[in-house]
Amino acid sequence: MTPLAIGGTVLWLVIAGILSLFSEDLAATGRSWWIDCALWGAVLGVPGTVVMVLHDRNQKRRQRD
Template sequence: MPANREQPNNGSEPTEEELLTPTFVPARYPEKRGTEPLRIAMMPIFALGTCVWIVAFLLTVVYRDSLEADGRGWWAVCAAIGIALGILGTTTMFFRDRRVRQAREAERHSSSDSASLNTVSD
């Protein structure tokens, strides 16, 4: 049996040998309460990014000849792919935001229902 299992480390930092031992489990530290994640609607962010790709695509169409002459004709294709991915992302975020909003409303309803039940039972 390895020596690190026979002699506890008495709360000091784990040794390199302990860290490399596959069965080493670090001590649980008290959980710190962090800040809540920022809950914002993601769909407008994706829509804005898609609009930027649309502007980039329009610019590549306007300056197509000079871009082709410089060997940068592929920029229009890149912008078109950005638009397609942006539409896909915007659609996905629309449904995500709706699902988050519904979950928040359901949570609010359940907490208000339980609060009203508590006041009735008192």
């Protein structure tokens, strides 16, 4: 699950970067919130990634025991 969480978080960051290139156009059409949405996706992805790292680590430990 960790690679999936990392991939999702990175994807949100890439989307935010691409959208920031068009920030003036987005603001002109009232869609500047799209950038905020992508940034929040990345922000929420960080604790999600931490949870997945801990989950995977605990799962490996349980399998050894």
